[in-house]
Amino acid sequence: MTSRRNFVKNTLAAGISASLLPALANAGPQAFKSKNHLKHWVWTNPNPKDTDEQLVERYKKYYEAGIRGMFFEADSERHFRAAKAQKLEAHRWIWTMNRGEKSLLEAHPDWYAVNRKGESCADHPPYVGYYRWLCPSRESVKRYLADDYEAALKKDYIDGIHLDYVRFCDVILPVNLWEKYNIVQTSELPEYDFCYCQVCKDDYKTEHGIDINTVKYPEASPSWRRFRYQRVNAVVERLTAVAKSYNKPITAAVFPTPDIAHRNVKQDWVNWNVSGVCPMIYHGFYKENVSWIGEAVAEGVKALNGKFPLYAGLYLSDFKDDKELQQGMEYALANGASGVSMFGNVSDGALAALKAAIDNNKRA
Numbered sequence: 235m236t237s238r239r240n241f242v243k244n245t246l247a248a249g250i251s252a253s254l255l256p257a258l259a260n261a262g263p264q265a266f267k268s269k270n271h272l273k274h275w276v277w278t279n280p281n282p283k284d285t286d287e288q289l290v291e292r293y294k295k296y297y298e299a300g301i302r303g304m305f306f307e308a309d310s311e312r313h314f315r316a317a318k319a320q321k322l323e324a325h326r327w328i329w330t331m332n333r334g335e336k337s338l339l340e341a342h343p344d345w346y347a348v349n350r351k352g353e354s355c356a357d358h359p360p361y362v363g364y365y366r367w368l369c370p371s372r373e374s375v376k377r378y379l380a381d382d383y384e385a386a387l388k389k390d391y392i393d394g395i396h397l398d399y400v401r402f403c404d405v406i407l408p409v410n411l412w413e414k415y416n417i418v419q420t421s422e423l424p425e426y427d428f429c430y431c432q433v434c435k436d437d438y439k440t441e442h443g444i445d446i447n448t449v450k451y452p453e454a455s456p457s458w459r460r461f462r463y464q465r466v467n468a469v470v471e472r473l474t475a476v477a478k479s480y481n482k483p484i485t486a487a488v489f490p491t492p493d494i495a496h497r498n499v500k501q502d503w504v505n506w507n508v509s510g511v512c513p514m515i516y517h518g519f520y521k522e523n524v525s526w527i528g529e530a531v532a533e534g535v536k537a538l539n540g541k542f543p544l545y546a547g548l549y550l551s552d553f554k555d556d557k558e559l560q561q562g563m564e565y566a567l568a569n570g571a572s573g574v575s576m577f578g579n580v581s582d583g584a585l586a587a588l589k590a591a592i593d594n595n596k597r598a
């Protein structure tokens with residue numbers, strides 16, 4: 235796991251994702267509702283120090299426990315091929331709107347999102363140094379991202395792509411992080427509200443006839459809010475078309491429920507047309523009990539109405555032991571999740587919890 239990822243793990247709700255075999259993706263909603271078609275996933279960053287023997291043993295164990303796919307945060311052909319050799323799907327997990335690569339920051343600072351105070355993520359990253367959000371309205375940004383994902387899709391050992399950070403910056407952080415940052419976010423503060431760049435403002439004016447600069451409380455404007463949902467939706471549409479052209483699935487790590495996604499990060503995943511989503515139902519971030527995982531899954535599944543499968547993203551460190559983890563998995567499956575996706579240290583105990591949850595779900 236990269237240090238960046240560790241930071242995310244410890245502080246901000248991390249991205250996660252899931253995917254689906256093309257054959258299954260095309261088979262219609264019933265296919266993934268069957269208990270025999272559950273798929274389970276692991277998010278991981280491939281460690282170059284892993285030996286070939288370790289990978290054989292690990293992925294074999296994963297498969298035996300019921301895991302069917304991996305989301306790899308870096309491109310390690312060795313890891314991808316080792317997973318596939320054990321019948322796991324191997325997907326490339328790539329950050330979408332949060333892109334701090336130096337080459338991009340230096341060449342195109344104007345591509346970055348601007349907050350309500352007029353500050354750009356290019357030189358004023360909100361919360362943390364690696365928060366470098368792109369503006370979703372720009373054609374150049376969409377083309378850059380499409381090219382980047384296409385480079386992954388072209389590779390024969392990559393089975394699909396997984397989007398993460400496919401949203402705006404958090405205008406509201408999960409409540410568990412307020413103390414850490416010493417911020418109270420019961421209202422939408424201007425320094426975390428994006429994007430107010432000239433391109434976004436001009437496009438909004440063209441579409442709605444309103445100059446957002448003249449609106450006293452832009453954060454309370456329904457059309458300005460929806461306009462921004464649609465800007466990210468358009469990015470997802472573009473990337474979905476690219477994945478489709480390679481006949482490979484596209485999945486995304488998203489915020490835990492449609493309501494929280496809208497409210498905290500202006501993310502509208504219910505209206506995407508991807509192969510599957512992995513809502514990060516990290517109950518600890520929201521100071522919720524394990525049973526909340528079931529409630530969040532039910533809300534998402536109902537909103538999707540069979541459009542594509544939902545895999546419950548679980549943050550392993552949020553569970554006090556493997557028994558509680560098993561409970562969380564059972565809540566997810568009983569409420570209509572097509573599987574779970576695990577983030578964190580996938581121990582033998584976690585694998586046993588998954589196996590037991592699958593068996594109990596079959597009996598239910």
Ligand SMILES: [Zn+2]
Nearest residue numbers: 369429431434
């Ligand atoms: Zn913008």
